Structures are given as C-alpha cells and as structure tokens.
Amino acid sequence: NGGGVIVIPVGTFSITTVTFPAGTTPIWLVGQGAATRLKRRSTLSAGVGLLDIRGSNVTLDSFVIDGDVTVPVGILYNSDFTGIGANDPMADSLTRNTSVWLHGGTSNFTCQNITWRHTGGFSGLVDAMDGGITDVRFLSCRVEQCRPNLFGVTAGAAIFGAWTGGLYVNGDGRASNPGCVVKRFTVSQCNF
Secondary structure (H helix, E strand, O other), rough: OOEEEEEEEEEEEEEEEEOOOOOOEEEEOOOHHEEEEEEEEEOOOOOOOOOOOOOOEEEEEEEEEOOOOOEEEEOOHHHOOOOOOOOOOOHHHHOOOEEEEEOOOOOEEEEEEEEOOOOOOOEEEEOOOOOOEEEEEEEEEEEOOOOEEEEOOOOHHEOOOOOHOOEEEOOOOOOOOOOOOOEEEEEEEEEE
C-alpha cells in the first residue's frame, strides 16, 4: 500500500489476484524479463484480473504473465456470452481469468516489456464502464499462444478466432454516460 519499486526475482511464482488499490503512491512492479514468470494459480473471482489495477500511477515492467490455459474452450454465439446483450464481450465467460484488468478511475498506467502467454481471459482489459480511464500505455509487449476461446454457432463449429486473448478497451462514451471513456490510449511496438 505504500507504493515504490517492487522487484520480482528470477523464477516462476504461482499467484491469485494481486490488487493495486486506489489511493496509493506510484507502484512500479519490475521483473527480470523472460526469467520472471507470474502464473495464475486458480480460477479468479468474477470481475477481477490476475493483476487487478484499481489505482493510478502503476507500471508493470519486464516479466511474463502465464494464464495457464493451453486448451481453448468453445464459445457459442448468441448463448455462451450474454450480459448487457447477446454476444457481450464483457460477459463473465470471456472476462474471467483476465491477466491485467484496469478498472474505472485509473490513470497513468504503463505496461512495458510484458509477455502474455496462455491467458485465461483477455490479456489486458481496460474497463471504463464505471468511470473514465486516462493515459494508458502498452509498450513493447508481446501476446503469444493466447487462445482461451474459440467461437462458433454450433458446438462442432466453434473453431473461429481468439480475440479474447488480446487487448480489449471497453467504454461507453455516449452522451447519457459521458464519464465512461478511455482517453489517451497508446499501443506501440507490440507483437500479437
């Protein structure tokens, strides 16, 4: 809660949700590149990420996040991911086990030199539905072997795409909900 630089040593660390709360001083979580791996230990609660960002001034730097999903699940359109409406990308079946989840009210977030592997939900989810999010940067990151879901209209044909393995930015932006937007969002020199 006091912020500062937190250095993760070389090794594989099995974790559940780690929350970066609102109201703390700046936090910089830095690993040792590919030699540092944070691995999801178990199924996460609904509405939270493995690294659950609720505060501002957070930097994630130089480590691997392994969601430990190596066999994709078939997801059917119009039935398996309903929420606000049919085929809702924010349905629990798609967001559960997300690796990095930014919640409303977050600002000044940087994710650099991070590699996501085998994500269980989205690699990164920028969720502004409960409040605006500003100044988000994904720099020199890599998404690989992230296919948590395959989509289709029937069980035998659930073979299409894996957009849930990537980055998802969710905001409203309508006049009826003007604060729920993402401003100054940057993705640079990333590989998907």
